[in-house]
Every structure is written in structure tokens, then in C-alpha cells.
Amino acid sequence: MTRDATKGAPGEDAVGLPVIDVGPLVSGIGDRVLVAAAIGRACREHGFFYVVGHGVDAGLLRRLEQLGRRFFALPAEQKEAIRMERGGRAWRGYFGVGGELTSGRPDLKEGLYFGAELPEDHPRVRAGVPLHGKNLFPSAVPDLRGAVLETIAAMTRVGHAIMEGIALSLGLDARYFAERYTGEPLVLFRLFNYPPAPPSAAQEPSWGVGEHTDYGLLTLLWQDDAGGLQVKSGTRWLEAPPIPGSFVCNIGDMLDRMTRGRYRSTPHRVVNAAGRDRLSFPFFFDPDWDAEVRPIEAFVEVLDDHEERWDQASVHEFRGTYGDYLLGKVSKVFPELRRDVLP
Ligand SMILES: O=C(O)CCC(=O)C(=O)O
């Protein structure tokens, strides 16, 4: 069922993040209770694990990698033709290196943002709900559209399946999250390209992404073979090296909130020390925009860690919908978009 990805950060003991075969959750064949127990253990111990047996076609991911590389290799003006400012409230499109400030400082990465492809006459688009709308696709790489939309659909299925495992691992009905929060999940998908980090004279490396936690329920991340993702487990930073055919899965702030701190959203960061570009594709599986995310009834005591958190913010104190929570975060990481995105 599980094996260890044994590789600690340099100079540390080899400490493994578990590798979990989620096949039984995805296909319905096999023992999903055992898988759920492995997921539960991983969530309690690390908040991070690798996922295999996810059923997302390897050929599709290879194609997406090639198309992604082709996009990022385009001349700047062709990438800028679909820059994020053009995506308006839908919050889609391209931003260049330094355009996103994940932990208050510019990240050493460029990215292309996607989400569910919604037509102009969709009620939420007509109502001007932020983060809902059409994607911006590059005309110079026409096949990217199909590959991205196919990947979003496939990863959405995996997201639902893992959330069933998480529900079972918490002693809840498998449909607990689907019935309350993810009937219509908010899904966001990004292609990132990290240029090589310059050798740093100072002690602080040039972060591809600074330390942060993710905002929603689950993140599934495809990464190429460059490495550089680091995960905080307790007080230690562990490497999460690439494992071919896997996604890295981590839990976000909303699951932390629902479990009152039992499943922590684990801080992570990226430094690309490979000396060449690093490509990664994170997929965010989040609650419906209008959902008010509440603690699970069975958990009474709050295990609050906000004083140790990277942003000193408490995920437990927030009041409002997931959309409100997300907008608060987005406006910090893309300050120049605030005017377009905030209602
Ligand atoms: O690119 C990566 O490996 C991680 C990206 C990430 O943490 C994020 O986008 O939230």
C-alpha cells in the first residue's frame, strides 16, 4: 500500500514522505479502508504524501509538459499577450518572473493560471463573481487548450476520490465533503516555470516560491525531474523529490480548519537549484466559492498553531465563505490585481 520516499534534506536523516496507491479510491476496486488509513496517517504526521495509482494518463501529462515548455520558451511579448491583467476578474493568464508575492516577496517563477472554463452566460460569470470565467489560452501553442482542460477534468476526479479517502480516514461518511463543499468544487490549475536560482552569496536562497500553505482543501502537484520542493515536517524541512508517475498531495487551510488543526496545512517552499528550468503543475481542489467552511462536529478542541504559522494567521478564526477567504489571500499575493478582482 505504501512505501517511503526516503530522502531527507542534505545533512539530515533520511525521513520519508509516504507514497500511497489511491487506486481503490479512484477505481472502486480494492480496499479503500486501508488506503484511507494510510492517508489519515500521512495527514496527521506530515500533511504531505505522494499519490500513485491515480489513473491520470501518463501520455497526457507528457504532452502537457512538452506544451508547457513550448509556451514558456516563447518570446516575452507572446506570453504577455495573455497576461493576467487581460483575464480581469476571472484571474487567469500569464504573469512573468517576480509577478507573484507568495510570502510577501517576489517569487522566482513565471506562471500561467487556469480554472474551470465557464461561458459568458454562466450565472456566476454574469454576476461578476471573481475567479469565475473563461481561460486565456496562447494562440502560439494551440494544443495547450485541450491538454489543460483534459488534465483539469482528470485531476478533478482524483480530487473527489482523495477527499472520499480523507472523509473515511476521519470516521465520516465517504460523501461528507461532496455533500457539503465539493458538489461543485472550485478548481484552479497552474503551469509554473522556475528559472534556475542564481548562486546565493547570502544565507537566504532565491526562493522559487517562499514558505506558505495552500488555501483550500487539497493540492495535487505534478513536478518534472528538477526537484527543489521542500516540506516542513515539525521543525524540519524535508525534500520532496520527484517520483515518476506520482503527484505530491498536500492539505490546505480549509481542511486544517474543518479538522480543528488535526490535519495541518503544511508549509512548503521551492528553490530551484538544478541549474536549469523547473516545470511544475499544481492543481488546487477547493470548496465551492459560496460554501461556509465549518469545523467537523466531532472535533471540539481547537489545536491552534497560528503563532508558529508562516503568516501568524489563524485558519480557525475566519468568518465567511471560502470565496471571501481566497480573495483575501489573492489580493496579497497579486497586489496589483486587487482593483480588478475585489468586488
Ligand atoms: O511548484 C511547486 O513545486 C509548488 C508550488 C506551490 O506550492 C503552490 O503553487 O502553491
Ligand SMILES: [Fe+2]
Ligand atoms: Fe503551495
